[in-house]
Amino acid sequence: MGDDSNRIFDCVVIGAGPGGATAAIALAQKKRSVLLLEKAPWPRSRPCGGGVAPAAGQYFDFDLSPAVQSTLTQLRLSWKFSDLVDVDVQTAQPLWSVNREIFDDFLVQQAVTQGVTFTPNCPASSAQYSGDRWTITTPNGTFSARYLIGADGPSGPSPSWLNLDPPATHLGAVLVTDGAVGDRAYFEFGALKNGFVWSLPKGDQTWLCAATVRGKDVKEAKLQQILKDFAKYLKVTPTAQCQTIPLRLWDGDRPLHGNHGLLVGDAAGVSDPFSGEGVRQAIYTGTEGAKAVDAALGGNVGAIASYSEIVAKELGSDLAWAQRLTSLFHRFPKLAYKIGTRRPSVKTYIGKMMCGDMSYSYVAQRAIRRISAGLGNLIPGFNKS
Numbered sequence: 001m002g003d004d005s006n007r008i009f010d011c012v013v014i015g016a017g018p019g020g021a022t023a024a025i026a027l028a029q030k031k032r033s034v035l036l037l038e039k040a041p042w043p044r045s046r047p048c049g050g051g052v053a054p055a056a057g058q059y060f061d062f063d064l065s066p067a068v069q070s071t072l073t074q075l076r077l078s079w080k081f082s083d084l085v086d087v088d089v090q091t092a093q094p095l096w097s098v099n100r101e102i103f104d105d106f107l108v109q110q111a112v113t114q115g116v117t118f119t120p121n122c123p124a125s126s127a128q129y130s131g132d133r134w135t136i137t138t139p140n141g142t143f144s145a146r147y148l149i150g151a152d153g154p155s156g157p158s159p160s161w162l163n164l165d166p167p168a169t170h171l172g173a174v175l176v177t178d179g180a181v182g183d184r185a186y187f188e189f190g191a192l193k194n195g196f197v198w199s200l201p202k203g204d205q206t207w208l209c210a211a212t213v214r215g216k217d218v219k220e221a222k223l224q225q226i227l228k229d230f231a232k233y234l235k236v237t238p239t240a241q242c243q244t245i246p247l248r249l250w251d252g253d254r255p256l257h258g259n260h261g262l263l264v265g266d267a268a269g270v271s272d273p274f275s276g277e278g279v280r281q282a283i284y285t286g287t288e289g290a291k292a293v294d295a296a297l298g299g300n301v302g303a304i305a306s307y308s309e310i311v312a313k314e315l316g317s318d319l320a321w322a323q324r325l326t327s328l329f330h331r332f333p334k335l336a337y338k339i340g341t342r343r344p345s346v347k348t349y350i351g352k353m354m355c356g357d358m359s360y361s362y363v364a365q366r367a368i369r370r371i372s373a374g375l376g377n378l379i380p381g382f383n384k385s
């Protein structure tokens with residue numbers, strides 16, 4: 001540590017979740033010197049469902065399977081715990097269920113193997129760019145770097161250091177339970193207004209999640225009660241208190257870069273506004289963020305600004321469809337659920353979308369057409385609204 005406080009790193013990455021670890025790995029592979037600062041003692045658990053599209057593996061040149069707890073080939077959907085729809089995931093690779101403590105540590109260990117300087121239990125409390133470098137203050141001393149990647153999740157300070165406004169947060173909650181419910185992810189749409197609840201199996205445990213995705217958040221106590229009721233319904237036993245944590249859902253393209261720095265993952269607010277999925281997006285933005293910093297270090301002065309454009313073009317254009325679907329679905333959720341799940345094709349599409357085999361825009365455009373047509377037949381004046 002003593003030497004590191006005198007050194008100027010090529011890049012400091014704030015936060016060692018999947019966004020930060022991915023960026024650190026990619027930069028180290030380009031032979032850039034990287035300091036990865038993490039607030040929590042490591043390894044740390046992260047309240048999260050841990051449903052990860054296997055398409056996330058495409059961003060690494062190593063195998064992620066040692067970090068995958070189980071693979072899921074079945075999905076169940078319901079409306080107020082009835083109207084059940086069972087879906088076979090017909091994809092090349094089934095959906096992954098990961099324990100974030102293991103998954104995130106696996107990525108960090110890869111970063112360390114590539115030469116990244118990893119410093120856990122070391123919150124960055126301030127960062128300032130002056131002259132030709134960032135100076136980052138922590139309880140373990142100050143550090144310097146040419147570029148900064150903010151990967152500090154949904155409530156970290158890095159957006160303000162870059163003078164950027166991330167999207168508003170929504171409330172999410174996780175309840176860890178003992179008891180297995182089979183190799184199936186379960187999504188329940190009627191139990192939580194403007195959101196949904198879901199469960200993912202992790203060996204002998206089942207992790208239950210709830211999140212609002214639009215409008216006003218429900219009270220924390222209400223979210224916790226909904227998850228307790230969900231546990232009762234699934235006949236699983238809570239092992240600890242319910243944990244609440246914000247989500248930062250994409251709500252439109254916005255600048256993700258500032259002076260010699262950029263944001264990735266939840267710090268950038270790129271989670272899917274329909275499903276709350278954010279791990280794959282954190283990995284994608286971590287990859288692109290690292291490419292931009294590497295190019296800038298190599299002399300391409302426009303690379304940092306191009307990062308915002310690339311993310312808007314490649315990810316934002318897709319997430320815009322997820323947001324349109326969210327707006328439509330949650331206006332008339334019961335009818336939208338019934339219309340959306342009535343079609344046999346939903347069984348093919350939904351699995352492919354969740355595993356990353358089909359783009360959001362492809363699936364959402366079809367779903368929007370069908371739901372709009374169905375609502376138009378049922379609600380007088382709907383097509384004019």
Ligand SMILES: Cc1cc2nc3c(=O)[nH]c(=O)nc-3n(C[C@H](O)[C@H](O)[C@H](O)COP(=O)(O)OP(=O)(O)OC[C@H]3O[C@@H](n4cnc5c(N)ncnc54)[C@H](O)[C@@H]3O)c2cc1C
Nearest residue numbers: 015017018019039049050051124152153172265266278279
């Ligand atoms: C209830 C819920 C369920 C979810 N379920 C899923 C799911 O099933 N699948 C999915 O894909 N996504 C899910 N998500 C979203 C997913 O958890 C996030 O999108 C993802 O964790 C974002 O990764 P990240 O690397 O950007 O941030 P994080 O994973 O949040 O990591 C940020 C890291 O930064 C550290 N940090 C914060 N401040 C500082 C600081 N000042 N200095 C140093 N370090 C700092 C934190 O300790 C943390 O380790 C869920 C979210 C919620 C709330």
